[in-house]
Amino acid sequence: MERPLSGNCWKVRLCLAELQSPYLSLSPEDLGAAEFAALSRRRRVPVLIETARPPLEESAAILMRLAQGTHLLPDQDRDVILSWLIWDQAELSKALALPRFYARTGRSDCHAEEIARLQDQAHEGLSFLESWLIEHDWLAGRCFTAADIGVFCYVDLAGEAGIDISHYAAINAWRNRIRARPFWLPLVSDP
Numbered sequence: 001m002e003r004p005l006s007g008n009c010w011k012v013r014l015c016l017a018e019l020q021s022p023y024l025s026l027s028p029e030d031l032g033a034a035e036f037a038a039l040s041r042r043r044r045v046p047v048l049i050e051t052a053r054p055p056l057e058e059s060a061a062i063l064m065r066l067a068q069g070t071h072l073l074p075d076q077d078r079d080v081i082l083s084w085l086i087w088d089q090a091e092l093s094k095a096l097a098l099p100r101f102y103a104r105t106g107r108s109d110c111h112a113e114e115i116a117r118l119q120d121q122a123h124e125g126l127s128f129l130e131s132w133l134i135e136h137d138w139l140a141g142r143c144f145t146a147a148d149i150g151v152f153c154y155v156d157l158a159g160e161a162g163i164d165i166s167h168y169a170a171i172n173a174w175r176n177r178i179r180a181r182p183f184w185l186p187l188v189s190d191p
């Protein structure tokens, strides 16, 4: 279950595309409120619904489940991948996502102070990411993994959060490596 403009849902779509896994996309509006609430305790997307398993919320947990047993989650890098996904959720995604959300909903003016604080927090996270990527091509191990997908999406949308990332050269080189993956998908595909 997803929404097309959500960065967290984009993470899941990119993972499914990389794995060439077919899926059916539903939006909360396709379901009644009670049915949605039964699938998503916090009424948030994404939610992964698989037969014979309870629905799974939280994009990081969904990435870990989908990537299990694939090249996106090599056994030896599993803990490091999880550590990047937790760092993204705790330190980076929200600082990039909330200013974008306020801009998209025309509420930037009344949240100006909060946005300035979040943008500072985002730059702290981006500086750390930049320092890592100066030395490494990928976040975990030597290959593209679920960690890159999880951290990439909101970084790629930073411009919509009013955050200029043009001076982060290593981050931009990494974004280009990810965008060059054969099954990479933009946030919203052209009709």
Ligand SMILES: N[C@@H](CCC(=O)N[C@@H](CS)C(=O)NCC(=O)O)C(=O)O
Residues within 6 Å of the ligand: 003, 006, 007, 008, 009, 028, 043, 044, 045, 046, 057, 058, 059, 060, 089
């Ligand atoms: N930490 C959660 C955040 C989920 C979240 O905040 N989802 C937003 C969209 S990005 C949402 O569902 N907002 C309410 C809505 O769209 O109805 C995750 O990574 O999955």
